[in-house]
Amino acid sequence: xxxxxxxxxxxxxxxxxxxxxxxxxxxxxxxxxxxxxxxxxxxxxxxxxxxxxxxxxxxxxxxxxxxxxxxxxxxxxxxxxxxxxxxxxxxxxxxxxxxxxxxxxxxxxxxxxxxxxxxxxxxxxxxxxxxxxxxxxxxxxxxxxxxxxxxxxxxxxxxxxxxxxxxxxxxxxxxxxxxxxxxxxxxxxxxxxxxxxxxxxxxxxxxxxxxxxxxxxxxxxxxxxxxxxxxxxxxxxxxxxxxxxxxxxxxxxxxxxxxxxxxxxxxxxxxxxxxxxxxxxxxxxxxxxxxxxxxxxxxxxxxxxxxxxxxxxxxxxxxxxxxxxxxxxxxxxxxxxxxxxxxxxxxxxxxxxxxx
Numbered sequence: 051x052x053x054x055x056x057x058x059x060x061x062x063x064x065x066x067x068x069x070x071x072x073x074x075x076x077x078x079x080x081x082x083x084x085x086x087x088x089x090x091x092x093x094x095x096x097x098x099x100x101x102x103x104x105x106x107x108x109x110x111x112x113x114x115x116x117x118x119x120x121x122x123x124x125x126x127x128x129x130x131x132x133x134x135x136x137x138x139x140x141x142x143x144x145x146x147x148x149x150x151x152x153x154x155x156x157x158x159x160x161x162x163x164x165x166x167x168x169x170x171x172x173x174x175x176x177x178x179x180x181x182x183x184x185x186x187x188x189x190x191x192x193x194x195x196x197x198x199x200x201x202x203x204x205x206x207x208x209x210x211x212x213x214x215x216x217x218x219x220x221x222x223x224x225x226x227x228x229x230x231x232x233x234x235x236x237x238x239x240x241x242x243x244x245x246x247x248x249x250x251x252x253x254x255x256x257x258x259x260x261x262x263x264x265x266x267x268x269x270x271x272x273x274x275x276x277x278x279x280x281x282x283x284x285x286x287x288x289x290x291x292x293x294x295x296x297x298x299x300x301x302x303x304x305x306x307x308x309x310x311x312x313x314x315x316x317x318x319x320x321x322x323x324x325x326x327x328x329x330x331x332x333x334x335x336x337x338x339x340x341x342x343x344x345x346x347x348x349x350x351x352x353x354x355x356x357x358x359x360x361x362x363x364x365x366x367x368x369x370x371x372x373x374x375x376x377x378x379x380x381x382x383x384x385x386x387x388x389x390x391x392x393x394x395x396x397x398x399x400x401x402x403x404x405x406x
């Protein structure tokens with residue numbers, strides 16, 4: 051997402067207007083911390099209130115790990131709920147030598163500052179503000195940012211499509227599954243079949259990204275076929291390694307997360323989480339991971355990303371350890387049928403059928 055430093059924030063009301071666009075929704079009963087290294091926003095994260103025991107431990111670990119210089123705090127809700135959380139976060143930040151530039155509480159269209167004690171600036175009854183309209187909100191929209199009414203609205207943006215679209219997708223998936231099962235189980239040269247299948251999957255990943263980059267979309271059969279491709283770890287890792295700051299990845303993987311049949315969702319939802327995390331949208335990343343783990347609680351990529359988000363790691367912490375796409379083939383060697391074992395299991399076939 052566009053960082054808060056892209057927007058000109060000159061007042062507490064500006065900060066409160068910007069926060070929903072950074073999170074993707076208007077928070078309620080929440081603590082939000084935006085931490086900077088110099089002028090660069092490094093993390094924007096949110097906790098539900100009241101805070102649980104040791105809830106801010108990841109923040110403390112982040113401050114030990116990253117050279118943060120300044121932070122802005124915003125608490126949403128009544129004082130009894132917000133003040134203890136602001137106090138605890140302020141203590142951790144100041145102990146780490148991080149300047150708390152502003153600490154605010156917002157509730158029922160008014161805000162209070164924990165930093166400013168001047169009655170003419172920050173009166174005891176609070177200051178009215180409009181979190182929906184105004185200059186900052188307009189600038190955020192121009193930058194392509196969206197602030198949904200609440201977290202539930204954001205969650206709905208990654209839920210499965212229903213209605214006739216779901217029926218059509220189910221029919222397309224059955225056709226593609228039947229075709230793929232026939233291709234793989236009747237292979238006379240298993241390793242060559244595996245090599246061809248993986249190569250075609252890699253090509254479809256790149257083609258789909260290009261399609262979305264130009265504003266297009268996949269049809270149901272193309273989406274179903276890509277969903278099967280992503281079950282193969284080599285193909286999924288290609289898609290993961292290709293994620294950049296462009297909007298195509300968010301759009302593509304969100305579409306697949308919503309349209310694929312449930313058993314094929316985990317890879318696409320994990321890729322959506324990776325793209326959102328890279329763009330600084332931790333809220334969307336977390337919701338995408340909930341979808342991935344609902345589909346497959348043991349899916350390793352989703353669990354890895356969950357741990358990274360929970361510990362407030364920067365996206366580069368994992369990305370720097372990932373090989374470039376051209377290195378993946380060199381590491382894996384020639385494609386083998388073993389690459390397709392997860393897909394065979396998904397299709398209900400025995401891996402021994404393709405032992406060669």
